[in-house]
Structure formats: structure tokens, C-alpha cells
Amino acid sequence: xxxxxxxxxxxxxxxxxxxxxxxxxxxxxxxxxxxxxxxxxxxxxxxxxxxxxxxxxxxxxxxxxxxxxxxxxxxxxxxxxxxxxxxxxxxxxxxxxxxxxxxxxxxxxxxxxxxxxxxxxxxxxxxxxxxxxxxxxxxxxxxxxxxxxxxxxxxxxxxxxxxxxxxxxxxxxxxxxxxxxxxxxxxxxxxxxxxxxxxxxxxxxxxxxxxxxxxxxxxxxxxxxxxxxxxxxxxxxxxxxxxxxxxxxxxxxxxxxxxxxxxxxxxxxxxxxx
Amino acid sequence: xxxxxxxxxxxxxxxxxxxxxxxxxxxxxxxxxxxxxxxxxxxxxxxxxxxxxxxxxxxxxxxxxxxxxxxxxxxxxxxxxxxxxxxxxxxxxxxxxxxxxxxxxxxxxxxxxxxxxxxxxxxxxxxxxxxxxxxxxxxxxxxxxxxxxxxxxxxxxxxxxxxxxxxxxxxxxxxxxxxxxxxxxxxxxxxxxxxxxxxxxxxxxxxxxxxxxxxxxxxxxxxxxxxxxxxxxxxxxxxxxxxxxxxxxxxxxxxxxxxxxxx
Numbered sequence: 001x002x003x004x005x006x007x008x009x010x011x012x013x014x015x016x017x018x019x020x021x022x023x024x025x026x027x028x029x030x031x032x033x034x035x036x037x038x039x040x041x042x043x044x045x046x047x048x049x050x051x052x053x054x055x056x057x058x059x060x061x062x063x064x065x066x067x068x069x070x071x072x073x074x075x076x077x078x079x080x081x082x083x084x085x086x087x088x089x090x091x092x093x094x095x096x097x098x099x100x101x102x103x104x105x106x107x108x109x110x111x112x113x114x115x116x117x118x119x120x121x122x123x124x125x126x127x128x129x130x131x132x133x134x135x136x137x138x139x140x141x142x143x144x145x146x147x148x149x150x151x152x153x154x155x156x157x158x159x160x161x162x163x164x165x166x167x168x169x170x171x172x173x174x175x176x177x178x179x180x181x182x183x184x185x186x187x188x189x190x191x192x193x194x195x196x197x198x199x200x201x202x203x204x205x206x207x208x209x210x211x212x213x214x215x216x217x218x219x220x221x222x223x224x225x226x227x228x229x230x231x232x233x234x235x236x237x238x239x240x241x242x243x244x245x246x247x248x249x250x251x252x253x254x255x256x257x258x259x260x261x262x263x264x265x266x267x268x269x270x271x272x273x274x
Numbered sequence: 275x276x277x278x279x280x281x282x283x284x285x286x287x288x289x290x291x292x293x294x295x296x297x298x299x300x301x302x303x304x305x306x307x308x309x310x311x312x313x314x315x316x317x318x319x320x321x322x323x324x325x326x327x328x329x330x331x332x333x334x335x336x337x338x339x340x341x342x343x344x345x346x347x348x349x350x351x352x353x354x355x356x357x358x359x360x361x362x363x364x365x366x367x368x369x370x371x372x373x374x375x376x377x378x379x380x381x382x383x384x385x386x387x388x389x390x391x392x393x394x395x396x397x398x399x400x401x402x403x404x405x406x407x408x409x410x411x412x413x414x415x416x417x418x419x420x421x422x423x424x425x426x427x428x429x430x431x432x433x434x435x436x437x438x439x440x441x442x443x444x445x446x447x448x449x450x451x452x453x454x455x456x457x458x459x460x461x462x463x464x465x466x467x468x469x470x471x472x473x474x475x476x477x478x479x480x481x482x483x484x485x486x487x488x489x490x491x492x493x494x495x496x497x498x499x500x501x502x503x504x505x506x507x508x509x510x511x512x513x514x515x516x517x518x519x520x521x522x523x524x525x526x527x528x529x530x531x532x533x534x535x536x537x
Contacts, residue, residue, distance in 0.1 A: 051438045071441045080442040086472070087432075088439040090464035100461065104444030134468065148443065 001027055002048055002078075002156070002187075007057030009043055017043040018054070019211035027155070028185045030178070032198045032219075035208035036233040041191045042083075044208065045158050048189070049078040076105055079154035083161040085145035089133040094125060097133055098148045105152055119151040123177075139170050156187040163194040175201055199223055199237035199256040207232055224254045283398050290332035294504045295397045295405040301511045305389040308518040309382050314529045315374060317521065318381040324514070325388055334395045341391035345384065353380040370533040399423045404498050413492055421477070429470060436465045 002025040009018040017040045025031060033041050046052040047059045050066040059066045061074055082088060091097040098119055102112045120126045123143045128136060133144050142165070149157070163171050171194075178188055178201060192198060198205065198219060205222045207215035209232050215222055222228065224240050236244070243255045243264075251268055255261050308321055329338050356376035361368055403420035407413055437447070440461045447458050521529070 046438070049442055051441065070446070072444045072446050075442050075444050080439075082435070082439045082442070084435075086469050087436045087465055088443065088461075090461045090468075100445075101443040104446070152444075 001025065001062060003058075003060045004047065005058045005060075007047060007054035007059060009040075009047070009052060010055050017211055018047075020057070021208075021211070021213055023206065023213065023216075025156075025187060025189065027187055028182070029187050029189075030182055030201070030203040031187075031189045031206055032201070032203045033189065033191045033206045033208060034193070034195075034198065034232070034234060039208040039232070040211040041208055042160060045080075045160065045189060045191055048156070048158055049074045049080050051080075072104065075154075076152070077154055078156045078158060079149040079152065080158045081146050081149050081160065081162065083164060085133075085138075085141040088145055088148070089141060092132060093130050094120070094128045094133050094136075094144050094147075095130065097144055098151045101148055101152055107152070115151045115153070119147040122150065123147045138165050139167065142166065142170075154186075156189065157181060159188070159190040159192075161192055162190055163192060163197050171197055193234075195223065195234055195237045199239065200258065202257060220254050220256060223256045283395060284334075284337070285398065286333055286396075288332045288396070289503055290328055290392075290396045291398075292501070292503060293396075293507055294498050294500055295401045296409065296498065297500070297504045297507050297511075298393055298397060299405070301507055302389045302393045304511045304515050306386060308514060309385045309389075311518055311522045312529075313375060313378045313382065315378045315381055315532050316529055317518075318378060318385055321385045322381065322388060325385075325392060328392050332392065332396045334392070337395050338388075338391055341387060341395075342384065345387040349380050349383055349387075352383050353377065356380070371531065374531055374533050401498070404494065404496065407494070408498055414487075425470075425473075429466065432469060433462065433466055436462050439465075 002023075004021060004023045004025075006020050006022050007018055008016065008020055010016045019040075021040075021044060033045065035041055043052060047054060047066065048061065050059075050069065050071045053059075053067050061077060064074075066074060089097060091100060095116055098116050099112055102115055107115065117126075120129055123146060125140070125143055125147055128140065128144075133141055136144065142162075146159075146162075162174055166174065175197070178190075181188055188203075190203075202219045205215070205217060205219050206213055207222060207228065214232070215225075215228055223237055224244070226236055226244070229236060235241075237256050239258065239261050240254075240256045243251060243261070244253050247253045249268075251264060255264050305321060305325065309318060312318055312321075329335055353376050356379050357368070357373065360372040360376065364372065399420045402423065403416050406416035406419060441447075445458065445461055448455070450458070
């Protein structure tokens with residue numbers, strides 16, 4: 001559980017990136033943080049594992065204040081996957097890349113072997129075990145970065161822009177993978193601009209603007225509120241746009257994803273037929 | 275990163291910033307030569323002091339202090355090494371003279387840092403590129419140099435992100451003995467180098483697609499010209515050089531030691 005109480009954060013250049021943010025993230029939550037560029041999203045999530053300490057206010061992770069412990073200690077519970085995998089890959093093989101963090105956290109040899117096999121398999125990277133991460137494609141490198149974090153099995157996973165540079169198939173895999181983590185009662189927090197992806201995943205949405213949280217609610221409510229989204233330079237998901245236009249025909253306006261759209265339209269057509 | 279902060283150019287308007295970088299560079303070299311000609315504290319202290327008006331005229335005191343602070347570690351290292359070698363060679367004894375000459379060496383280093391930091395703090399990368407070009411250095415080299423200078427802050431920022439990413443994977447930079455601590459930096463240096471190489475390749479492609487090097491003869495919108503201030507600086511530089519060479523040739527052995535005032 002992460003509790004954030006009225007935090008402010010200013011960079012050395014005196015730019016105030018966070019202007020009083022409070023939030024409680026419960027175990028097992030699935031949250032998408034959205035907002036335009038410069039809204040403070042990345043600054044905000046960097047507080048979860050102590051990479052940034054608030055200028056004022058308190059961040060507690062499982063009851064412990066982040067100012068009173070180290071990043072390494074917090075990272076054991078909070079896995080943070082950076083936007084650009086090239087910011088972290090350095091080993092000769094994919095395997096070594098995954099082992100790095102496990103060694104840092106002091107796992108024993110057997111556990112390390114077990115975790116490596118599991119993480120490689122989970123992200124379908126087993127065939128690249130002995131390959132240099134620098135020879136892999138962009139999407140594969142991103143998966144290696146993800147595997148290297150998942151391997152130590154953190155309770156909370158923080159993903160910064162996980163869909164950037166990923167093709168449709170990878171996005172679908174990512175979605176399935178988040179669902180799998182959800183079923184294991186893991187907390188997932190992601191920062192993203194990808195409205196369609198969020199609409200399909202259906203998480204709780206936190207909308208940030210200018211260093212503050214302006215909305216917090218379920219995807220169905222927020223992604224259909226065109227006025228709110230417009231103020232944050234976000235467009236409605238395509239399905240929501242269609243359903244807003246179909247509203248006069250007696251269809252509900254708050255449909256955001258494919259599955260729901262399908263069942264809603266089918267039942268509507270059936271009713272019309274009768 | 276504090277050493278880099280002390281060398282980072284910020285746009286300020288001051289008489290020092292407007293000086294021709296070529297003349298400023300000659301001035302720095304003159305100070306450099308003067309500093310190596312002496313090992314006594316007194317002349318080095320004078321060399322240190324005569325640069326202070328430049329710092330204040332350029333209004334870069336804060337950054338200048340930062341660069342000196344960044345050099346403090348190396349300066350104290352130089353001082354300690356000097357003291358230790360003197361101590362060993364003189365059969366475990368130290369005289370006031372030994373301490374003074376060690377201080378002199380340290381002072382020399384500080385003077386060098388001071389003059390270079392004033393130069394880099396007050397010279398924009400653009401001006402530097404122009405100066406190189408107008409000194410008949412091939413444009414390719416001048417461009418490579420200015421690009422390198424311009425990318426230092428970008429790389430510093432990237433290094434910070436990489437450090438964050440590795441810390442998030444449980445890396446503790448300040449853990450272990452000296453050897454371990456040095457090895458801790460491998461996970462930071464490799465991604466940094468890889469991304470720098472990748473960035474340079476991308477930059478090369480982007481430049482070539484914008485027809486870089488298509489025209490054999492380039493012209494510049496701005497040209498460096500000498501103004502009144504530049505002639506004053508030439509004058510100051512010449513006077514400093516004449517005095518140093520004169521003192522070095524004829525008065526070198528009669529430069530008083532600071533310790534001679536006390537004993």
C-alpha cells in the first residue's frame with residue numbers, strides 16, 4: 001500500500017512539478033496515470049520508490065516513509081520499469097541482465113536460476129537467453145527490461161509509458177500480462193498517453209494536470225467525459241466517440257472498449273428486431 | 275556533476291561575454307604559461323587575484339565558486355601528494371618551505387582551473403565554433419568540437435536517468451570497498467556509452483538528410499570582429515606576459531617566501 005499525503009516537488013531549476021498531490025494506492029489496484037506532457041506524471045511515480053523525495057509532504061510505502069529508507073530497500077517491493085530500456089541494459093547476455101537485480105537483492109543461487117527461467121518464459125524470451133540485449137529489436141529490449149524487473153517478484157509494478165514503440169501484438173500481450181499480474185493480486189501503476197490501450201485495459205484512472213490530480217475514477221466515467229479530457233489534451237477513445245454519436249439512437253454513451261461495444265450493439269440490434 | 279555545473283555556459287550579457295573568444299583564449303593561455311613559470315605562492319596568488327575582476331564583471335561568481343568547489347578534491351589531493359613526497363625524501367621531516375612549495379603547487383592548479391572556468395563560463399558554444407572556424411580550422415572539426423560541448427548537459431541528464439534506472443534495480447553505488455565502488459559504475463557507464471554512440475549515428479543521419487556538407491564553401495551570418503574591449507584585453511595580456519617573463523628572468527630568485535615573513 002502506498003499513501004501519498006499532499007506532496008510538493010520542485011526541481012533544482014525551481015520548477016514546481018508537483019503542487020500538492022494526495023493519493024492512496026491499495027494492494028491489488030490497477031491504475032493508469034494520464035495527462036498531457038509536463039503534467040508531472042513521471043515526477044509523481046518516481047516518488048513511489050524514493051528516486052525522488054518530496055520537497056514537502058509524506059510518501060509512505062507499506063507504512064515506511066520514503067525519506068527514511070534507501071531506494072534499494074524500497075525497490076524490493078516496488079519494481080519500476082523505465083520508459084527507455086536502453087537506459088538500463090548493459091550486460092553481455094539477456095540472462096545476466098535479469099540476474100543483475102537478483103544479485104543486488106541478495107537472492108541465493110538456486111532461487112536466481114529459478115527466477116531467471118520463469119521470467120524468460122513469462123515474457124517469451126527463453127530463446128534469447130544467451131543473446132546480447134543490444135542485438136535485440138526495440139520491442140524485445142523492452143521485454144528484457146520488464147523481465148529484469150519482474151524476476152524479483154515485486155508486489156507493485158510501476159510502468160512508465162509501456163506501450164511506446166510497441167506494435168499491436170505486443171500491446172495485446174502486455175495487456176494479457178497485466179491481467180495475469182492482476183490475478184496474482186499485484187499492484188500495477190502505469191503512466192501512459194495511449195487512450196485506446198487504457199480503454200481496453202479498463203483500470204482506475206488518475207488524471208493529472210499542471211502538477212495536480214484533477215480526476216480520479218473508473219475508466220468508464222473518465223474516458224467518456226469529453227470536457228474533462230479535452231482540458232488535458234486527450235481525445236476520447238474511438239469507441240467512446242462512436243457511442244457518443246449513437247446516443248440519440250438509444251444506445252448508452254459510456255461504452256469504451258471492444259468487447260462491451262460488441263455485446264451492447266448485438267443486444268440493441270436484437271431488441272430492434274423484435 | 276558539480277564540476278560540470280561550474281563549466282556550463284549560461285547566456286548573460288556582460289562585457290566579458292562579448293569579448294572575442296580568440297582573444298580570451300590567448301589570455302587564458304598567457305595565464306596558463308605564467309602559472310607554470312612559477313612555483314612560489316606569491317606570484318601565483320597575484321595571478322589568482324588579477325582574474326577576480328573578470329569573474330565579477332562577467333557576473334558568474336556563483337558558477338565560478340561551484341567550479342572551484344568541484345576542483346577542491348583534486349586540489350587537496352595534489353597538496354597531500356606533494357607533502358608526502360617531501361616528507362619521504364627529507365627523511366621524515368617537514369620544513370615550512372616544504373609546506374609552502376606544496377601549497378604553491380596546489381595554488382598553481384587552482385589558478386589553471388580558475389582561468390579555464392572563466393573562459394568556458396563566458397564563451398557560448400556558438401562563439402567558440404565561430405572562433406575555431408575563423409582560425410582556419412576545418413569546419414568539420416569545428417563542428418565536431420561545438421557539438422561535443424553542446425551535448426555535455428544532455429549526457430549529464432541521461433546519466434542521471436540511467437542512475438535512477440539502475441538504482442530502481444537495487445544498485446547501491448556507495449556500497450562496498452573501493453574496487454567494488456568503481457565496479458558499481460559499470461552498469462551506468464555502458465548504457466551511457468551505448469546511447470552516446472547511438473545518438474551520434476542518429477545525428478549524423480539527420481544531418482546528412484539535411485544536406486550537411488553539400489556546399490564546399492560555407493558562409494556565416496555572424497562574423498567575429500575585434501572591438502574596443504578586445505584591444506584592452508590584448509593590452510592586459512601583453513602586460514601580464516611581459517611582467518611574468520621579466521620577473522622570471524631577472525627576479526626569480528628574489529621572490530620572497532611567505533614563510534620568510536614569519537620566521
